[in-house]
Amino acid sequence: MELYKVLLVDDEAEIRMGISQKMDWGGLGFALVGEADNGQDALELAESLRPDVVLTDIKMPFMDGLTLCRILTARLPATKFVVFSGFDDFEYAKQAIQMNVSEYILKPMGVAELSAVLQKLRAELERERTARQDVETLRRRYEESLPLLRELFYTHLLEGRVTPGQELAQAQRLDIDLSGNAWVAALTHVGAERGKDAMVSLSIQQLLEENLPAARCKVFLFNESVALIAKLGAGFSVYDLLRALDRVCSLADSYLGLTLTMGVGIPCDSLSGLSQSAASARGAIEYRALVGRGQAIYIGDLEPDSGASLSFDEADERALTAAVKLGGEDEVRAAVAALMDKLRAANPAAGQSNLFFLELLTCLLKLTRRASLGLEEVFGAGFTGSVQATDFPSLEALGDWCIERCLRIQALIRRRQTDSAGRTVELAKDFIQQHYSESDLSVETLCGYLHLSPAYFSTLFKRETGMSFTAYVTIVRMEAATAALRDTEEKTYLIARHCGYDDPNYFSYVFKKHFGVTPTKYRAGGA
Numbered sequence: 001m002e003l004y005k006v007l008l009v010d011d012e013a014e015i016r017m018g019i020s021q022k023m024d025w026g027g028l029g030f031a032l033v034g035e036a037d038n039g040q041d042a043l044e045l046a047e048s049l050r051p052d053v054v055l056t057d058i059k060m061p062f063m064d065g066l067t068l069c070r071i072l073t074a075r076l077p078a079t080k081f082v083v084f085s086g087f088d089d090f091e092y093a094k095q096a097i098q099m100n101v102s103e104y105i106l107k108p109m110g111v112a113e114l115s116a117v118l119q120k121l122r123a124e125l126e127r128e129r130t131a132r133q134d135v136e137t138l139r140r141r142y143e144e145s146l147p148l149l150r151e152l153f154y155t156h157l158l159e160g161r162v163t164p165g166q167e168l169a170q171a172q173r174l175d176i177d178l179s180g181n182a183w184v185a186a187l188t189h190v191g192a193e194r195g196k197d198a199m200v201s202l203s204i205q206q207l208l209e210e211n212l213p214a215a216r217c218k219v220f221l222f223n224e225s226v227a228l229i230a231k232l233g234a235g236f237s238v239y240d241l242l243r244a245l246d247r248v249c250s251l252a253d254s255y256l257g258l259t260l261t262m263g264v265g266i267p268c269d270s271l272s273g274l275s276q277s278a279a280s281a282r283g284a285i286e287y288r289a290l291v292g293r294g295q296a297i298y299i300g301d302l303e304p305d306s307g308a309s310l311s312f313d314e315a316d317e318r319a320l321t322a323a324v325k326l327g328g329e330d331e332v333r334a335a336v337a338a339l340m341d342k343l344r345a346a347n348p349a350a351g352q353s354n355l356f357f358l359e360l361l362t363c364l365l366k367l368t369r370r371a372s373l374g375l376e377e378v379f380g381a382g383f384t385g386s387v388q389a390t391d392f393p394s395l396e397a398l399g400d401w402c403i404e405r406c407l408r409i410q411a412l413i414r415r416r417q418t419d420s421a422g423r424t425v426e427l428a429k430d431f432i433q434q435h436y437s438e439s440d441l442s443v444e445t446l447c448g449y450l451h452l453s454p455a456y457f458s459t460l461f462k463r464e465t466g467m468s469f470t471a472y473v474t475i476v477r478m479e480a481a482t483a484a485l486r487d488t489e490e491k492t493y494l495i496a497r498h499c500g501y502d503d504p505n506y507f508s509y510v511f512k513k514h515f516g517v518t519p520t521k522y523r524a525g526g527a
Contacts, residue, residue, distance in 0.1 A: 003031040004125055006118075007051040009042040009068065010084075011060045015107075019055070022111050029122045039063025040506065044470050046072055051079060053121055055114075058085035062506040069101055078128075080121050084109060150174050154220045158185055158227060160275030160315030164338075167271035176218070182232040184267040185277040186245065188225050189285045191259045191293075201226050203256055204248075211248050217241075227281075229274060238267055238298065245296035253294060261288045262296040275315055312339070312359030320363055324410050332406045340399040343389075357389035357398070364405055371413045378408050424450060425464040428457070429472075436476045439502045443469045477501070478514045485523045492519050 003026065010016050016035050025032050034049050036042035040062045046054065054072060056065040069081045086107040102124070103117045153174055156162050162170060171178040188204055204226045208219045212228070216236050219228045230241050245262045252260035265281035268274060284299040291297050316339060323335035343356060365385070368378050375383050392398040431449055435441050446469070447454045461469055477499040484495045496507035511519050 004029060004052040004122060005033045005049060006030045006053045006055060007034045007036070007042060007046055007049060008032060009036045009039065009054065009056040009060070009065065011037045011057065013037065015057075019114065023114065023118075028115060028118045030118060038506075038509070039065060039068040040510075042068055043071060044468070046076060046079075047468065047470075050076060052125060053080045053082065053118070055082045055084070058083055062503060062509065080124065082117055082121070146174065150176060151220045154218060154227070154229065155222055157229070157271065157274050158222060158278040160272075160313050161318065162272075162315075163319075164272040164315070171271075177215075178218075178229075178231070178271060180231040180233055182267050182269055183271065183274055183277070184230050184232060184238055184241065184265055185274050185281050186228050186230065186241070186262055186264045186296075187222070187278065187281045187285060188227065189261040189263065189288065190225070200256070200258065204252060204258070204260060207248050207251055207255070211251065212241075212244055227278070232267055238264065238300070242296045242298055249295050259294045261285055261293050264296055264298045264300075266299055272315075275313055276311065279311075279313070312356050312363070316342070316360075317363045320360075320406070321367060324367055324406050325413065327410075329407060329410075332410060333403055336399055336402045336406060339402070340395055343398075344395055353389040357387075360402065361385070361387070364402075364409065367409050371409065371416060373409065373412050373416075377412060378405055421460055421464055424452070424457075425461060428461060428469075432473055432476055436473060436480065437498050437500050439497075439500050441473065441500060473500075474510065474514065478511065481507070481511060481519065482515075482522065485519055495519070 006025070008016055008019060010019075016037070020032055020035065023032075030053065033051060034045045036045050038060050039056070042054070042056065043063065054069070056068055058065040065083050065085075069083065072079055072081070081101040082103045082105065083101050084105040084107055102121060105113065105117065153162070153170060153176070157167060168178060190200060190204070201221055201224065205219055205221060208217070208226065208228060212219065212230075213236070215231075217228050217230045219226065221227075230236075230238075232238060232241070242264060245264065249260045249262060252258045263281040263284035263286075265277035265279070265284065268277050280299045280303075284297040284302065287297055287302055291302070320335045320339065323331040327335075339360060343353065346352070364378070365375075368375060375385075389398055392401065427450060428446055431446055432441070435445075443454050443458060447457050450457065452460075458469060461472070465472060467475075481495055481499045484490060484498065485492075488495075490498075492508070493504040496502075496504040499507065501507035501510070508518055511517075511522070515522060
């Protein structure tokens with residue numbers, strides 16, 4: 001059983017010792033992972049330990065318990081808080097409730113009382129965890145979301161955003177039957193006067209579902225219109241589909257007063273080809289002014305060779321971009337190999353090969369520009385962009401050229417990211433050096449200056465420096481404090497203020513914790 005983590009905060013050592021030693025933590029389902037004697041230290045501990053429960057006194061030096069709860073509620077919203085105090089003060093209790101504190105306990109408290117509170121909190125934590133993990137609840141929510149998930153899957157399929165080879169597996173997980181050997185995509189178009197009306201799209205979807213065989217056709221909303229995927233085979237050819245769609249176009253005119261045009265793409269023998277089928281269906285709709293509106297238009301009738309066309313489509317661009325930006329060398333080589341396989345399988349004429357390569361090259365140029373890289377850095381001196389597929393002696397040579405450029409872009413992007421992280425951290429250090437004397441200096445203040453999210457910055461800063469923002473600020477302040485103690489005769493409370501500590505007692509506490517001696521002894525040569 002995983003134990004819930006507890007952080008104990010109290011400035012009285014005897015109370016902390018009593019609680020830590022007398023409580024049966026494991027038996028209650030908890031583990032005491034940390035202790036602090038003031039709110040400031042507790043805040044730093046909580047950020048690293050991420051406790052499930054914080055037990056804290058109210059009256060403490062440097063930062064009181066309610067302030068600690070307020071800050072941690074924003075940073076650790078799932079954490080439970082138990083506040084105890086020796087002051088039977090209604091105002092404290094009222095503030096505790098406003099801080100979303102789970103329990104308010106008056107001192108002195110007994111083991112039995114605190115055990116009861118922890119048992120109650122454990123039950124709450126278990127309920128919350130169970131609610132998130134309950135299989136039946138998740139199953140019900142999943143089933144409620146299925147229509148939307150299916151529609152999203154169909155959309156991604158027609159846009160080429162499903163990983164090739166994973167289409168059938170994803171369909172099966174969504175309980176969609178896409179078995180078969182041939183498919184075709186069709187898109188709708190309604191006159192501009194009502195084409196963007198959501199109710200019109202729903203009406204057309206209903207018409208299609210009522211007049212097409214459900215076992216063969218999947219109808220869904222798609223980019224502010226309606227699309228369908230039809231499974232072709234024995235007893236249902238593309239021309240059977242065209243006849244059924246012509247009937248729907250006629251019914252749309254009769255029932256809804258709409259001029260509905262349907263574009264039917266070229267059939268494909270793999271689910272990954274549906275994005276190209278949808279693209280050709282879109283092309284079919286473009287012929288409506290020539291062929292006539294209010295009917296189904298088949299691209300195969302108008303462009304008999306459209307099925308043999310080769311294109312570097314959106315799916316290809318996404319796959320190559322992801323490999324370069326997020327993958328390693330193996331992913332880059334695999335992505336380029338897939339493109340070369342596509343080129344090899346199509347065996348296109350020289351003109352189509354050059355067009356495919358031009359689209360691939362355009363993708364690389366986009367990556368170069370978005371990463372603010374120089375063309376010569378990536379493509380070499382004197383690059384003009386006039387290179388063609390037919391300039392290479394073989395497909396292997398073309399693939400090697402592409403791999404080399406992709407890896408070059410990848411290496412330059414990684415170097416820029418590393419340099420950028422370094423520059424960001426240096427800017428942060430400069431900002432801290434300039435503002436460490438301000439008592440309200442915080443990671444939020446710094447991130448407002450850097451225009452970064454606190455979560456991202458904290459991760460970046462710790463990765464680059466090996467310490468947290470708070471720890472680094474403390475070091476800077478302590479270095480300033482030692483310099484002032486050595487080189488000036490200023491009073492300690494003034495040095496504390498100049499180093500960002502409004503409370504001189506807290507300054508002395510941090511100083512002694514850092515150096516092992518008080519500021520006074522340090523100045524006297526006791527370090």
